[in-house]
Structure formats: C-alpha cells, structure tokens
Amino acid sequence: MLPTPFNAPRSGEIHRWSRTFIPTLKEAPAEAQAASHRLLLRAGFIRQVGAGIYNYLPLGWRVLQRISAIVREEMNTTGGAVEMLMPALEPFELFEGTRRDADYGDNLFRLKDRHGRLTALAPTHEEVITDLMKAGITSYKQLPLALYQIQTKFRDEFRPRSGLLRCREFLMKDAYSFHMSVEGPGGLNQAYDAMDRAYQNIFRRCGLTFTRVEAESGPIGGSASHEFMVNAESGEDTILLCPVSGYAANVEKCEIGPRPHDLAAAPTGDLQEVHTPGLPGIDEVGKFMKVKPDRMLKTIVFRAASNPASIEWVLAVVRGDQEVNEGKVKAAAGFHASMGDEKEARAAGFAIGYVSPRAALATGRKCLLLIDPDSAQGGFWATGADKPDHHVKHFNWRREMGAALDDPARVRVADVRNAAAGDPSPRVPGATLEARKGIEVGHIFKLGTKYSDAMDFRVLDEKQERRSVIMGCYGIGVSRTLAACVEMASDDNGIVWPAAIAPYHVVIVPMRVEPGSDAMSTAESLARGLSTAGLDVLIDDRDERPGVKFKDADLIGIPVRLTLGDKALAEKSAEFKRRNDHNSKSDLVPLDRAVAACIEAVSA
RNA sequence: CGGGGUGUAGCGCAGCUUGGUAGCGCGUUUGACUGGGGGUCAAAAGGUCGUGGGUUCAAAUCCCGCCACCCCGACCA
Numbered sequence: 001m002l003p004t005p006f007n008a009p010r011s012g013e014i015h016r017w018s019r020t021f022i023p024t025l026k027e028a029p030a031e032a033q034a035a036s037h038r039l040l041l042r043a044g045f046i047r048q049v050g051a052g053i054y055n056y057l058p059l060g061w062r063v064l065q066r067i068s069a070i071v072r073e074e075m076n077t078t079g080g081a082v083e084m085l086m087p088a089l090e091p092f093e094l095f096e097g098t099r100r101d102a103d104y105g106d107n108l109f110r111l112k113d114r115h116g117r118l119t120a121l122a123p124t125h126e127e128v129i130t131d132l133m134k135a136g137i138t139s140y141k142q143l144p145l146a147l148y149q150i151q152t153k154f155r156d157e158f159r160p161r162s163g164l165l166r167c168r169e170f171l172m173k174d175a176y177s178f179h180m181s182v183e184g185p186g187g188l189n190q191a192y193d194a195m196d197r198a199y200q201n202i203f204r205r206c207g208l209t210f211t212r213v214e215a216e217s218g219p220i221g222g223s224a225s226h227e228f229m230v231n232a233e234s235g236e237d238t239i240l241l242c243p244v245s246g247y248a249a250n251v252e253k254c255e256i257g258p259r260p261h262d263l264a265a266a267p268t269g270d271l272q273e274v275h276t277p278g279l280p281g282i283d284e285v286g287k288f289m290k291v292k293p294d295r296m297l298k299t300i301v302f303r304a305a306s307n308p309a310s311i312e313w314v315l316a317v318v319r320g321d322q323e324v325n326e327g328k329v330k331a332a333a334g335f336h337a338s339m340g341d342e343k344e345a346r347a348a349g350f351a352i353g354y355v356s357p358r359a360a361l362a363t364g365r366k367c368l369l370l371i372d373p374d375s376a377q378g379g380f381w382a383t384g385a386d387k388p389d390h391h392v393k394h395f396n397w398r399r400e401m402g403a404a405l406d407d408p409a410r411v412r413v414a415d416v417r418n419a420a421a422g423d424p425s426p427r428v429p430g431a432t433l434e435a436r437k438g439i440e441v442g443h444i445f446k447l448g449t450k451y452s453d454a455m456d457f458r459v460l461d462e463k464q465e466r467r468s469v470i471m472g473c474y475g476i477g478v479s480r481t482l483a484a485c486v487e488m489a490s491d492d493n494g495i496v497w498p499a500a501i502a503p504y505h506v507v508i509v510p511m512r513v514e515p516g517s518d519a520m521s522t523a524e525s526l527a528r529g530l531s532t533a534g535l536d537v538l539i540d541d542r543d544e545r546p547g548v549k550f551k552d553a554d555l556i557g558i559p560v561r562l563t564l565g566d567k568a569l570a571e572k573s574a575e576f577k578r579r580n581d582h583n584s585k586s587d588l589v590p591l592d593r594a595v596a597a598c599i600e601a602v603s604a
Numbered sequence: 605c606g607g608g609g610u611g612u613a614g615c616g617c618a619g620c621u622u623g624g625u626a627g628c629g630c631g632u633u634u635g636a637c638u639g640g641g642g643g644u645c646a647a648a649a650g651g652u653c654g655u656g657g658g659u660u661c662a663a664a665u666c667c668c669g670c671c672a673c674c675c676c677g678a679c680c681a
Contacts, residue, residue, distance in 0.1 A: 026630060026642065027616050031674045051673065158605085161675085281681080300680050316680090324680055339679045353681045384681095493641095511640075547641040554641090565640065575640095 012505070012531040017540040020058050023047075024552050034234050036486035037163025039495050043556045045503075052160025052168035056479075059556060062503035063482050064171060068150050070205050070500065071173050071476060079198035079474075080191065081146035081175050086128050088152060092118035094127040097455040109154045109168075121154035126451050126473060129176045133469070134457045137178065143459070143469070144186040146195075148175030150478060162234065164483035165439065175474040180461060182446075188470050192224070192446055195474045199228055199442050202476065206485055207498030211438060213239045214249040216327055223446045225253075229438030230484040237438045240419050245427035249419075252327060254433070257424030261371075261413050263405050265378020267396035274382075277389045282320040285391060289382055296320030297375050297383035297395060299355040301345045302329055304368070305336035309409065311368045313348065315360050316416045318372045323418040332370050332414035354384035354391065358400055360410065369404075369411045376413045439484045440477070447471040489580075495557030496580050499602040505535040506598050507558040509549050511565040513541045519564040522591065526562060526574065529595040535602060554579065560601050561586075562594060576601075 022044040031048075032038040040046045045060035056064060075081045092110075095101040101108055101120065109121035122128065129147065137143065153172045160168050175195065181187040196212075203210045208230050215227040227250055229239050241248035249255070276285050286293050302314040314337045316329045330337055342352055348365055360369040375381075381395040397405060404410050421435035449468040452458065458466040482501075489496040499505060508526055510519035520541070527537040538558060540549050546565075553561050563575035563586065574594050577586035578601055589597045 023614085025615060029615070030610080030617090033675075048673085158678095159675095298680065318680085320680095322680095326679090342679085342681070345681090350681095355681080545639060545641090545643065547639095547643080550641045552642085563640080567640090 009534050012533070012535040012537060014527045014531050014537045014539065015504070017538060017542050020538075022059055022552075022556065023057070024555055032163060034162035034165060034483075034487070035490060036165065036234070036483040039486050039490055039555075040163060040483065043495055045556075046164065048163075052157055052166065054164065054167065054169075059503045060482070063485075063497070063501055064478060066501040066503070067206060067478055067481055067485075068171075068173075070202055071150065071478065074198040074202045074205075075148050075173070075175060077198075078194060078201055079146065079148075079175065080194050081148045081177070083149060084147050085149050085151060086122070086125050086132075088122050088154065090120045090122040090125075090128060092120060094131060095120075098127055098451060099454075100127065104155075107155050107157065109156050123153055123155045124172075124473075124475070125149070125151075125174055126176065126447075126471075127455065130451045130455050130457050130471070133178060134455065137457075137469070138459055140180045140459055140461045144177060144179045144191060146175060146177040146191055148173060148474075162236075162483075164479050165234070165487075166236070167479065170480065171478040173476040173478055177472040177474070179470040179472075180459075180467065182448075182470055188446055188448075188472050192444060192472050195444050195472070196226065199444060199474070199476070203228055203230070203441065203481075205500050206481060207500060208441070208481075208484060208488055210441070211239060211241065211248050211436070213241075213438075214247075214253050215443065216250065216252040223448050223450075225443065225445045227440050228442035229436075230441050230481075230488065231436060232439050232484065232487045233437050234487055235437040235439040237440050239436050239438045240421070240423075240433040241436065242425035242427050242431050242433055244431040245425060247425065247427045251418050252325060254419035255426035256415050256417075256419050256433075257426045257429070257431075259373035259415075259424060261373040261376035262378050263371075263376050263397040263401075263413070265396070265398070267394060267399050268378075268380045269394040271395065271400070272393045273385055274391050274393060275389060276391045286320065286382075289391060289393065291380075291382045291393070293320035295380055295382060297357060297381050298322075298324070299357055299359065299384065300324045300339070301350050301352070301355060301359075302326075302333075302337040302339060303341065303344065304333065305338070307333075307335035309366075309368075311335075311366045313345075313350075313360075313365055313367045314370060315355070315357065315367055316370045316372070317357050317375050318417045319375045322372070322374065322420070324416060325418045328414070328416045329370060332412065332416055333368055351384065351386050351388055354386060354388055356383040356386050356392065356395065356400075357397075359386050361401065361404055367410070370416050371411065371413045372415060372417045373413055374417070439480065439487065441481045441484050442474075442476045444474045445472060447473055490557075491582070493551070494555035497557040497559060499559045499604070502557065502559050503536075504538040504558050505602045506530055506560045506562060507538045507540060507553045507556075509540045509546075509553060509561060509563045511546060511563070513543050518569050519566075522564050522569060522574075526564075526591065526594055530598055533595055533599055535598060560598050562598070 024044045025042045028038040028042050047055045150173045157168050160166050177191040179188045210228050210230045213227050215225040238251045240254045282293050298318050298320050300316045304311045304314050314333050316324045318324050360367040382393045383395045385392045423433045425431035452469040457469050461467050508523045510523040512519040523539050530537045559579050561577045568575050573588040573590050575586040576589040
C-alpha cells in the first residue's frame with residue numbers, strides 16, 4: 001500500500017438517499033412554531049424525544065459536525081486553545097467553593113447515585129476544569145493556557161422552547177483560559193481578544209449575520225463580557241444599538257445617554273388618595289385610576305448588602321412603563337443589593353405593591369432612594385400610598401420629599417432602568433438607540449479570579465508568591481447555532497444551507513434509478529469525481545417521481561443540485577442548479593465540467 | 605409556578621355538544637398505468653382513542669385524578 005501523505009486532501013463521502021435516514025414530512029408537526037423548528041423537523045434533521053430533548057438525525061448530525069469542525073479549526077488556530085473532553089456527571093462536592101448549585105437553582109439537573117451521593121448533570125464546566133488545573137498547574141511557567149471541549153450540556157430550563165433554540169440538553173463548545181495577568185503578553189486580555197476574533201470568524205464562516213454586543217458582567221468587578229447575537233426576529237433576546245457610533249449592548253447592560261431631570265417643579269394639584277382594592281399590577285391600577293403607566297411611579301425595594309454607609313434598603317424609582325435594572329441599581333448604589341424578599345420587606349414596614357418614594361423617608365430604616373431621570377420630573381404623577389389597596393394622585397417630588405432631596409446620601413438621580421428603543425445614545429449626543437431581536441449564539445467572559453478564589457486555585461509567580469489564577473471563559477451554543485443558521489437562511493421551499501455547513505455539498509438527482517441505467521451510472525461517476533475533489537455527495541436513488549425529489553432536495557437545502565434526465569444526458573450534460581438561486585431555471589453543464597462547476601459554486 | 609391549549613394510525617386532522625360497531629387526507633405495502641415540481645386507479649396493512657379510576661346495559665364522547673406536549677406570562681409586588 002502506498003503511504004498517504006499527511007496533507008492528502010480528504011475525499012468526500014458518497015451517500016445514497018435510500019440508504020440513509022431522511023424522514024421528510026409534507027406537513028409540519030403542529031407543535032412547531034419557530035421557523036427553524038418547523039424546517040428542521042420537516043426536513044428530517046431532528047426529531048423530538050421530550051420537552052427540550054431532541055434526536056439529531058443523520059442530516060442534523062452532519063451539520064453539527066460541520067459547525068463543530070469550524071469551531072475546532074478556529075479554536076485551535078485563532079483562539080489558541082487545545083481540545084479535551086470533560087464528563088457530563090459532576091459530583092456535588094465541586095460546588096462547595098463556588099456555591100453555584102445555589103446560583104443555578106432548579107436549572108441544575110440533580111441526581112443521586114446508588115450510594116446516595118448527590119451528582120449534577122453539568123450545566124457548564126468551570127468547577128471541573130478549575131479543579132483539574134489546580135492539580136496540574138503549580139507554576140507561572142505553565143501559563144497561559146486555554147482548553148476547550150465540545151460537549152453535551154444539561155440545564156433544566158424552566159420552559160424549553162422553539163426546538164433547538166432553547167433545549168434542556170444541548171451541544172456546547174466551552175473554553176477556559178488561565179493567566180497570571182490581565183494585561184500584557186500571555187494575559188487575559190490577549191486571550192480574550194483572540195477568542196473574540198475566533199468567534200467572529202466562526203459565525204461568519206457559518207454564514208450568520210450577527211451583532212457583537214456588550215453584555216452584563218458578573219458580580220466580580222472589572223470583568224468584561226460580550227455576546228454574539230444572530231440578528232433574527234425570532235430571537236428571545238433584545239439588543240440595543242446606536243446606529244451612529246456602532247455601540248451595541250444587550251438590554252441588561254445597555255447604557256443610556258444623559259437625560260435632564262427636574263425635581264423642583266411645582267405640584268399639579270393637591271395630593272389625592274384613591275382606594276384601589278385588590279389590583280395586582282401597574283396596568284390594572286392605571287386603568288382603574290384612569291392614569292397611563294408612563295405617568296405612574298414604580299418603586300422597587302432592594303435589600304442592601306453590608307456597606308460603609310450602613311444603608312439597609314435601596315429603593316429604585318422608575319416610570320410605570322419602564323423596567324428597573326438590578327445591575328444598574330447596584331452600580332448607582334455603589335454596593336451590592338438584591339431584590340428584597342417580600343416577607344422581609346413587609347416586616348420592615350413596606351406596603352409591598354403600594355410603595356411610593358416617600359417610603360424612603362420613614363424613620364427607623366436607613367434607605368437610599370435612586371430616582372431614574374425619566375421619573376425625576378415635574379408634571380402629574382400617581383404612585384402608591386404606602387398602605388395596602390391605596391394609591392395617590394398628584395405626587396410632587398419637592399412637596400412630598402422635602403429636604404431629603406438635597407441630601408446625596410439619601411437621594412440620588414441615576415440611570416436605574418433597562419434601556420429601550422428611542423433612548424438617547426450613550427455615545428453620540430442626539431442619536432437614539434434602536435432595538436433588535438437576537439439569538440445569543442456565543443458569549444465570552446473575563447472571569448477574573450472568581451473561580452480561582454472560590455476554589456483556591458493559586459500558583460507561584462516568579463517572586464515565589466502564591467497568586468490567584470486569572471481566568472476567562474468562552475461559550476458557543478453549537479446546536480443553537482445550527483438552529484440560528486436555519487432561522488437565517490430559508491425560503492418557502494425549505495432550508496438554504498451555506499456550503500460551509502451544508503450536510504452535503506451536492507445532491508445528484510437521477511431521473512431513472514435502475515442499476516446500470518445511463519442516469520445511475522452517470523450519477524455514480526459524477527459522484528466519484530466530486531468525492532475526489534473533496535465534496536460530499538448525496539445521490540437521490542429513490543424510485544420517486546421527479547416532483548417529489550425536487551421538493552425534498554429543496555427542503556433539505558443542499559447547495560447544488562445536479563439533475564440527470566434523458567434530455568440532458570443525450571447532450572452529455574447535467575442540469576445544474578444552486579439552491580440559493582431563486583427564480584432562474586437550471587443550466588445545462590457538460591458532464592466533464594460538472595465537477596468544476598460544483599467546486600466553484602461551493603467555494604464561493 | 606400561573607394562565608391558555610392539545611393528546612384519536614407514522615404526520616395533519618374530524619368525530620365529543622346530544623354516549624350506541626373509530627373515520628378522512630397525506631404517508632406506508634402490493635399491482636397496474638404513469639414519469640420534469642409533492643401523480644391516477646385498484647386492493648391492503650396499520651389505532652390499548654395519553655393514562656388510571658368512576659357513572660352507564662353501553663364511554664373516544666359524561667365525571668374525577670394523573671401524565672405528556674405546545675403557546676403566553678412571570679423577582680418590577
């Protein structure tokens with residue numbers, strides 16, 4: 001046997017439709033709503049097993065493999081990482097340091113082994129890899145290091161939905177990097193930037209149009225985080241962007257440009273109490289009082305963590321039609337605060353459901369009042385009356401709050417709400433933010449020392465001092481990326497795969513399928529030629545009517561279709577059609593040029 | 605977890621109100637005719653009607669419980 005050179009081009013696979021499993025459906029199953037869900041089901045790529053649990057059928061698995069291959073290439077080169085594999089089972093003791101079992105809560109799949117030991121199905125692997133590195137890395141000389149895996153993750157999602165877009169079991173690429181420093185050669189920032197580039201390459205190669213947005217960073221200070229959002233209306237996430245500066249962020253993170261405020265305006269009338277019995281929300285109360293939500297003040301009670309000013313509660317005020325942002329509340333307060341436990345807040349005297357900014361003035365509790373600029377205005381306001389079943393009209397800041405407004409230790413005006421379309425851009429005066437829907441396919445994160453501190457992962461530096469290792473982590477939802485690609489590229493007839501991730505590059509449709517027929521033997525020799533050129537080929541050898549084969553070929557979305565009918569064969573030609581080429585008829589291509597035409601179409 | 609919806613043949617559905625031998629279309633199998641965008645004719649196979657209980661001479665149908673799946677919502681009080 002001749003030796004095979006290492007760089008020999010890979011020859012493509014040749015599969016026959018009749019010998020693989022492609023159960024296409026004429027009608028989409030009723031439960032599927034999202035376009036990707038419907039098409040993947042109809043085209044025979046996936047089949048549901050349970051809520052948020054799917055089989056990847058041969059076609060679906062092939063695409064996952066393609067995406068994974070791109071991910072591997074980019075990770076191994078641009079990303080500078082090496083691949084490994086960690087287990088799906090995770091003993092609970094690993095959470096002792098990080099307490100993430102609590103953070104994950106019900107989203108963590110828990111199970112007991114036969115000895116009664118608690119075990120988790122891993123939702124991600126920070127603990128496992130940190131534990132592993134702890135044992136293997138003891139010196140700064142071994143760093144930096146970046147490792148990744150492509151592996152099944154488990155999250156007991158509250159509500160799985162939209163097929164592969166939100167699953168309980170899904171395929172993820174997760175990478176972790178380890179450093180002695182943030183800045184400089186070998187530092188976290190360098191690895192982060194490399195990953196950033198790798199991610200952009202990956203999603204571009206998958207044919208996705210995406211927006212890279214600033215995302216909420218974790219509770220440990222200084223960390224940056226970016227999400228890669230595929231632009232799709234069906235996305236669950238909302239992103240905001242400034243069309244002038246290019247600034248883009250997710251809803252939680254997005255800053256809002258300067259907004260004027262005015263707490264000194266005169267009252268609109270006497271404070272008037274209204275009986276509003278048993279009305280649960282802003283909308284209902286508003287309807288009852290005939291006040292629009294944007295003229296009501298919403299006051300949310302946060303429990304303050306220990307802080308130098310020994311403040312116990314933080315009250316955040318936004319307009320009734322806006323949403324309080326917990327991260328911004330913390331940032332404005334300057335210390336940690338979390339949504340108050342209802343019982344605890346009631347015990348402290350807050351009339352939950354009917355809280356007004358005046359609750360901050362009550363004696364005996366130390367409160368910090370944070371007022372969003374949009375609600376720090378004059379004009380008519382309605383708000384709670386600080387007692388059950390009552391609201392007030394004609395709330396006026398100066399009259400109701402008095403001198404407290406002038407004490408920055410007690411009252412501050414600050415951005416504490418989620419950004420929304422139409423808000424001023426934080427980067428360009430006069431520009432306004434636009435909202436888009438997106439599917440989050442990737443997320444990169446500067447972890448800092450969060451995990452290494454929690455798990456005591458320290459190594460000796462060049463001065464023989466033990467220092468916490470600085471970490472980054474980088475995730476891609478591989479199976480979600482597949483769904484996002486379908487959301488992005490489909491038409492009335494089915495999926496339109498980009499060649500880079502299509503399950504096959506070429507589908508050959510012989511009109512006659514009897515073995516030895518001109519059409520079949522031509523199909524086979526064409527397939528061999530394509531395979532030699534490195535293309536994967538599917539021969540539709542089913543004895544079906546042409547219409548059925550064409551419909552199916554369109555549905556499963558193979559980039560190039562070669563049709564072998566009597567007329568074309570009589571001219572020693574094949575009909576050549578690109579899947580993404582709409583209206584046009586197919587071209588006749590001489591058989592001896594067909595392979596070249598396919599290569600050209602696929603490498604475009 | 606709250607609200608809404610659905611479970612009847614592989615897929616899509618009707619039948620349930622008013623209880624009385626389980627149906628239609630697609631798909632599947634066989635045969636013939638056909639053969640360029642989801643064919644025609646003929647014959648056939650395929651269903652514990654999600655599940656457990658109850659009412660009744662009789663339950664897919666009425667009553668109660670449970671399960672599964674889908675959609676919407678959800679720390680903003």
